[in-house]
Amino acid sequence: MDAVNHQFKLAARPVGLPKPSDWEHTEAPVPEIGDGEVLVKVLYLSLDPAMRGWMNDTRSYIPPVGIGEVMRALGAGEVIASKHPDVAVGDHVTGLLGVQEYAVANGAAVMKVDTAVAPLSVYLGTLGMTGMTAYFGLLDIGRPQEGETVVVSGAAGAVGGIVGQIAKLKGARAVGIAGGAEKCAYVVQELGFDACIDYKAQGLDVGLGEHCPKGIDVYFDNVGGEILDAALARLARHARVIICGAISQYNATEAVRGPSNYLSLLVNHASMTGFVVSDYGARLGEAAQEMGAWYAAGKLVSREDVAAGFESFPETLLRLFRGQNTGKLVLKVGD
C-alpha cells in the first residue's frame, strides 16, 4: 500500500494537562501484516479519561505507554487486509487500535461488530467498553435495588449517562451531577434521570439534600475531589460507592486529593470499591447481551460527541478534562 499512516506518539510524560510538545505527530508507511494479523483502517477513536493515566510512568492495572510509542486508544474501523481465518476484509471491528490511521492487530484481539444493529461509533460508547464499564460498575458493585437512590457524577459524560439509564431500567431513582444548565437539561430530558444537580450553580450539599432526602444508596464516582466528598457526606446506611474514575485529579500536579469524608463509610457501614472494566473480561458477553437488547428496544439513549480530524487529537482529548463533552467523545478519523 502506498497510503501514509499518520500517528500520534507520546513524546514526553505530561505534567498536568498534556501540552502539544508531549506529542509527536509522525508519518509511517502502512505496515504489512503477518500470519494471524489484520490491518484495520481506523474510522473512530475513543477518547477516554483513562488515557491520561496511561501516560504516567506509574504501576497500574496496565503498563504505561512508552515514550516514542504510538498512544494507546480504543478504536473502531474496517478491516482492509486479513491473515486471520475469523476476520474478513470488510468486517467492522473494535479494539486497542492506537492513535493512528491504520492499525495492525492480532485477529483474535479485535472484536467484530455489526453496523446493522448500531452505528460503528456506538460500539465505542454504549455498546463498547464505556457501556460495559457503566454496566459492571453499577450492577456488580453498586447492586441498586428497586426504589433506591443512585447518584452519578459526570452524569453528562460517557459512562455517567449510561449508569443513570441502567439504574432507571433496574427500578432505582437516578440523580446526576453535572456542570452547567445545558448538561443538566440533557441528563434529565434526554437521558431520563429523575434529577440532575448543576454543581456550578448550586451548592452540592444542598442539591444532594434536596434530591436524596433519604441519603444516597449507590454513588457512582467518575470525578473524585470535592464532589466525592460531598456524596460521602450524604451516604445512607449500607451505601455502596463505586470508584470508576477521578477525572478531577488526573491532571493534578500536587498529590491526589483523598476523600476527607471517608469516615462516613464507618458510621454508615458503607463500602467504597474500585474497578476497571478489564476486570470483567470474562463476563463481557453478559453485558453485551443485556445492553444490546436494551439498545435494540430503544431503551438506552446513546449520544456520541463526534469531533473530526485526526490531527486535532491532542486538542480534542483536552475537552474531556475541561468538561467540554456531552456524551461519549469520539474522534472521527476516516470515512
Place this chain on the structure above:
Amino acid sequence: MDAVNHQFKLAARPVGLPKPSDWEHTEAPVPEIGDGEVLVKVLYLSLDPAMRGWMNDTRSYIPPVGIGEVMRALGAGEVIASKHPDVAVGDHVTGLLGVQEYAVANGAAVMKVDTAVAPLSVYLGTLGMTGMTAYFGLLDIGRPQEGETVVVSGAAGAVGGIVGQIAKLKGARAVGIAGGAEKCAYVVQELGFDACIDYKAQGLDVGLGEHCPKGIDVYFDNVGGEILDAALARLARHARVIICGAISQYNATEAVRGPSNYLSLLVNHASMTGFVVSDYGARLGEAAQEMGAWYAAGKLVSREDVAAGFESFPETLLRLFRGQNTGKLVLKVGD
C-alpha cells in the same frame, strides 16, 4: 445509700485533645432505682478511641454526649441493687455505665458475665465490645483466606492485637504496624503475629514491601492518616480494607486527612468498608461463642493495661491518643 457517686461530666466540646476544663468532676447522691432497673457499682471503665467522637456535636451512628451529661463509657461492675427479675444482687455485668462510680441501668440493657470464665476486665476487652469489633470487622468484612496476608495498624492496641490473633487462628499471615520497638516485640512475641513494622523506626513502605511481598490482602485500619495511605499503596488484587477507626485524626483541628492513595482501590479492584460493632448487635452471640471458646482454650492472649483511680480519668483517656497504652486500656474504679 449514703455513698457518694463521683462522676465526670462533659463540660465543653473539646477542640483537639480534650483538656481538663472540658470535664466537670462532680458528686451526686447514689440514685434510687425504679422498676426494671438495677444499680451497678462500677469496677472497671473501658477507655476507647470512639469516646473522642462521642464528644463532638456531629451526626454520627450515635448521638453526641450532651454538655452537662455524664460522659458515656462502657463499663463493668457488680449489681448492688436490682428491681429486674433477671438480674440479681452480686451479678457481674457490663454495659454503657458512664464515667461514674455508680450507674443505674435498665436490667435488660446490661449483660451478665461469668467471672469464673474470665476476669471481669476481660469482658471489656477480648470478650467484650473490643473483641467483637475485631471479630466482625476481620471476619465479616475482611474475610481472610488461608495463606493471605492481613495487615493491622494499631497492632499493640486493644482491637488490633485481637485482629492479628484471629487472623492467625484462621490460617492467615498477620503483620502488625505499631509505634516503637517495645510494642512491636509485644505484638510478635506475646501475641504471635508473624511480623510487626515499627513505623517510628522504619519507612512504612519499606517495611510493608519486606513483609508483604505479594501485597496486602486484608488491611484492618484503626489509625487513618499516612499509615492508611501507605497500606493502600501496597494492596493486592481484590484486597479488602476495613475502616474501624482513625485515631490519628480524632483530635485533628483541621479537616480529616483523606487517603490520597484511594485510587489504589480502582486499579486493584479493592474495597474499603467501614463499620461499628453495634451494626452487629443481632450477631454478638456468634462472636461471644467462638471468642469464648478460643479464650478458654488459651488461644487468645488477652492483655489489659489497667490504670487506677477514678479521678485520673481525663488524663488516662489521653494515653490512647498519645499511643501510650499496650493492650486494652481500662480504668479500675473500685474493688
